[in-house]
Amino acid sequence: MPKTPSTSVRNPFDKPVWALAIHGGAGAIPKGDPAEAAYRASLDRVLAAGARRLEAGDSALDVVESLVRLLEDDELFNAGKGAVLNEKGEAELDAAIMDGATLRAGAVASVKTVKNPVTLARAVMERSPHVMLVADGAENFASSVGVERVPNAYFVTERRRKQLQQELARRKTSAAPAPGPARSGTVGAVALDRSGHLAAATSTGGMNAKMPGRVGDAPIIGAGTFADETVAISCTGAGEQFMRHHVAGGVALRMEHLQETVDAASSYYVRDVLAPGDGGLIAVDARGNAALPFNSPGMFRGVADSTGRFDVRIWEN
Numbered sequence: 001m002p003k004t005p006s007t008s009v010r011n012p013f014d015k016p017v018w019a020l021a022i023h024g025g026a027g028a029i030p031k032g033d034p035a036e037a038a039y040r041a042s043l044d045r046v047l048a049a050g051a052r053r054l055e056a057g058d059s060a061l062d063v064v065e066s067l068v069r070l071l072e073d074d075e076l077f078n079a080g081k082g083a084v085l086n087e088k089g090e091a092e093l094d095a096a097i098m099d100g101a102t103l104r105a106g107a108v109a110s111v112k113t114v115k116n117p118v119t120l121a122r123a124v125m126e127r128s129p130h131v132m133l134v135a136d137g138a139e140n141f142a143s144s145v146g147v148e149r150v151p152n153a154y155f156v157t158e159r160r161r162k163q164l165q166q167e168l169a170r171r172k173t174s175a176a177p178a179p180g181p182a183r184s185g186t187v188g189a190v191a192l193d194r195s196g197h198l199a200a201a202t203s204t205g206g207m208n209a210k211m212p213g214r215v216g217d218a219p220i221i222g223a224g225t226f227a228d229e230t231v232a233i234s235c236t237g238a239g240e241q242f243m244r245h246h247v248a249g250g251v252a253l254r255m256e257h258l259q260e261t262v263d264a265a266s267s268y269y270v271r272d273v274l275a276p277g278d279g280g281l282i283a284v285d286a287r288g289n290a291a292l293p294f295n296s297p298g299m300f301r302g303v304a305d306s307t308g309r310f311d312v313r314i315w316e317n
Helices: 036-055 060-072 117-127 135-145 158-171 239-244 247-257 262-273
Strands: 019-026 093-099 104-111 132-134 187-192 198-204 225-227 231-237 279-285 299-305 310-313
Touching: 019 036, 019 060, 019 279, 036 060, 036 187, 036 299, 036 310, 060 093, 060 117, 060 187, 060 198, 093 117, 093 225, 104 117, 104 135, 117 135, 117 198, 132 135, 187 279, 198 225, 198 231, 225 247, 231 239, 231 247, 231 262, 239 247, 247 262, 247 279, 262 279, 279 299
Parallel strands: 019 231, 104 132
Antiparallel strands: 019 187, 019 299, 093 104, 093 198, 187 198, 187 231, 225 231, 231 279, 299 310
């Protein structure tokens, strides 16, 4: 399926038979940054890959896993290769995936040698009796099911080393928390397929200079990742805040019990519950409607559907 230009506008009279949204994390580079073209090109590439697969009839679950893998492999984003580092200079990775049709879910946290944590999360969902495995238990399970492993050094980039050094130096002169965009970042994908099924996946390196063992919202089902038969959600930003407010699951509950639209339910949390700068989320509902609200300076994101909509943005809502 040819990629639709980013300037396309959805025909409001068409109902999508598939829909897709992706994000590469809350926060943003400054406008005019030389890296802008690279970020846009990567988001375009990933979004187009997902659009082709959904158009061809692939399942939402397969698509969200594959797109998060692409983002994990791209060192521009804080997941997989290029993830931020903990205080010791190590990458510790978290991920989750959820199948809205069955409520099956899998998650991993604090893994250090799994090339694509989202794929290990899916293995937890499909090949274990559990929802979440962490640290050594998750690493051992990865070995038992043949998920690809790499040395921790594979994830570490010079850019992330510098960011860690800057944050550790900043802490020597200030006890205040780092600004929101410097704290965290995540990648995620949510999709509705031609069969009417929804799925969500999220992956992250967590918080720059975090304490070893810290786990954020991304692998917590109902906090940073959730999917049911109504909506699929992936969150990004200050993970502790998304956990405290049960954001992903809360969006689904408001839609089910208050009959709110995906836009209204998502906006409620981002505009009225979370503090300014905390981040944002992406959501797609069972009718193909998408919401991508955020309260940070920007959010790397894209949305596409079967009506021809194809839009990648960084800053403006």
